[in-house]
Amino acid sequence: QKEVEQDPGPLSVPEGAIVSLNCTYSNSAFQYFMWYRQYSRKGPELLMYTYSSGNKEDGRFTAQVDKSSKYISLFIRDSQPSDSATYLCAMSANSGAGSYQLTFGKGTKLSVIP
Amino acid sequence: GAVVSQHPSRVICKSGTSVKIECRSLDFQATTMFWYRQFPKQSLMLMATSNEGSKATYEQGVEKDKFLINHASLTLSTLTVTSAHPEDSSFYICSARRTPFQETQYFGPGTRLLVL
Numbered sequence: 001q002k003e004v005e006q007d008p009g010p011l012s013v014p015e016g017a018i019v020s021l022n023c024t025y026s027n028s029a030f031q032y033f034m035w036y037r038q039y040s041r042k043g044p045e046l047l048m049y050t051y052s053s054g055n056k057e058d059g060r061f062t063a064q065v066d067k068s069s070k071y072i073s074l075f076i077r078d079s080q081p082s083d084s085a086t087y088l089c090a091m092s093a094n095s096g097a098g099s100y101q102l103t104f105g106k107g108t109k110l111s112v113i114p
Numbered sequence: 115g116a117v118v119s120q121h122p123s124r125v126i127c128k129s130g131t132s133v134k135i136e137c138r139s140l141d142f143q144a145t146t147m148f149w150y151r152q153f154p155k156q157s158l159m160l161m162a163t164s165n166e167g168s169k170a171t172y173e174q175g176v177e178k179d180k181f182l183i184n185h186a187s188l189t190l191s192t193l194t195v196t197s198a199h200p201e202d203s204s205f206y207i208c209s210a211r212r213t214p215f216q217e218t219q220y221f222g223p224g225t226r227l228l229v230l
Binding site: 092 | 219
């Protein structure tokens with residue numbers, strides 16, 4: 001079993017739809033959870049960062065973490081064509097050496113159709 | 115804030131040559147930088163962790179003599195692909211953390227390497 005599982009998609013939605021992206025993980029030591037957005041041929045851009053369980057909202061984006069289920073989600077409201085990108089979940093734990101290496105999901109490719 | 119740059123953005127070279135890629139944190143000091151490689155339609159694979167002033171830590175399967183990493187200052191890390199071969203063609207991305215205790219990473223725009 002991989003440490004982080006993410007459906008690669010592709011996922012196509014009409015403009016204005018609510019998008020739900022998810023990741024599951026197996027390592028209970030993960031405490032820090034991030035969502036990155038990566039446009040084609042560009043580096044990942046940090047979208048959301050959450051520590052431990054709970055919800056976090058930033059504009060049209062909401063991140064949810066359920067540590068009991070080892071499940072994290074990213075919701076995008078009122079999706080726009082400019083949201084079309086690959087979304088990567090990432091998570092880390094305190095390795096004891098303070099390195100906090102990130103473990104990434106494979107990424108979900110999202111297309112928002114005008 | 116938290117801007118990371120990479121240079122060059124794209125490089126084409128002949129097989130057997132060496133290529134140097136620079137990663138700079140523009141508005142913060144990065145004690146730790148990371149180098150990733152990403153193949154088409156794949157996720158990021160960590161190659162090595164670079165700490166300023168010390169030797170890099172390489173992931174299993176990454177040849178340290180082939181991928182030379184230097185982190186000489188708090189704002190600059192370099193990756194040199196020595197004696198590049200076509201199988202080294204990939205998208206190389208660096209990231210940086212502000213301090214040893216910051217959990218998030220900020221990524222550069224990536225460098226696309228094509229070895230002919």
